[in-house]
Amino acid sequence: SQQGEEDPQALSIQEGENATMNCSYKTSINNLQWYRQNSGRGLVHLILIRSNEREKHSGRLRVTLDTSKKSSSLLITASRAADTASYFCATASASGNTPLVFGKGTRLSVIA
Amino acid sequence: KAGVTQTPRYLIKTRGQQVTLSCSPISGHRSVSWYQQTPGQGLQFLFEYFSETQRNKGNFPGRFSGRQFSNSRSEMNVSTLELGDSALYLCASSLPETYGYTFGSGTRLTVV
Numbered sequence: 153s154q155q156g157e158e159d160p161q162a163l164s165i166q167e168g169e170n171a172t173m174n175c176s177y178k179t180s181i182n183n184l185q186w187y188r189q190n191s192g193r194g195l196v197h198l199i200l201i202r203s204n205e206r207e208k209h210s211g212r213l214r215v216t217l218d219t220s221k222k223s224s225s226l227l228i229t230a231s232r233a234a235d236t237a238s239y240f241c242a243t244a245s246a247s248g249n250t251p252l253v254f255g256k257g258t259r260l261s262v263i264a
Numbered sequence: 265k266a267g268v269t270q271t272p273r274y275l276i277k278t279r280g281q282q283v284t285l286s287c288s289p290i291s292g293h294r295s296v297s298w299y300q301q302t303p304g305q306g307l308q309f310l311f312e313y314f315s316e317t318q319r320n321k322g323n324f325p326g327r328f329s330g331r332q333f334s335n336s337r338s339e340m341n342v343s344t345l346e347l348g349d350s351a352l353y354l355c356a357s358s359l360p361e362t363y364g365y366t367f368g369s370g371t372r373l374t375v376v
Contacts, residue, residue, distance in 0.1 A: 194370050195354065
């Protein structure tokens with residue numbers, strides 16, 4: 153069953169604009185991760201944020217985590233056509249030794 | 265450093281047949297997880313292996329099985345294939361302490 157729920161399900165923006173995707177989850181977590189998937193291929197790990205962190209940056213990516221609201225957001229700044237992909241959040245349970253649970257993803261289309 | 269290798273990339277099988285998928289993790293990674301991805305259900309966890317032991321199992325019928333060898337390579341087997349087993353099967357390896365997964369490109373299974 154899905155732990156994370158991404159919002160929106162699909163997002164279409166122009167190149168150069170910022171893209172924001174949100175993820176909500178249900179149970180206590182150790183960390184939350186974001187992955188990207190290009191057109192039916194394997195997932196690529198983008199960034200991991202631990203439960204005691206509130207914000208993390210990696211290049212054009214900015215992730216925030218609000219454990220009180222059980223939510224996270226992924227911001228991609230200055231989007232490029234190559235950012236077109238599906239983005240998934242995944243949660244690692246606080247109880248430990250359990251697999252990552254993925255949401256259903258946000259489909260991002262960046263139009264050149 | 266070689267990535268996670270999944271073979272074969274594509275498979276077409278007939279209902280009732282069985283199939284074996286293979287996954288070679290990144291050298292040094294002892295944890296291997298398998299996921300099934302379908303448009304309707306998203307990414308569903310199948311199994312996780314660590315040092316040849318199944319550490320977690322998802323909510324799939326007994327037709328789905330797996331194993332891990334001493335060199336950390338893993339296989340999953342699906343017997344008595346059904347049309348609904350058509351999916352992208354993804355394998356991921358990780359170092360437990362980092363939690364981030366590295367995924368293979370997947371095996372696209374089509375059951376006809």
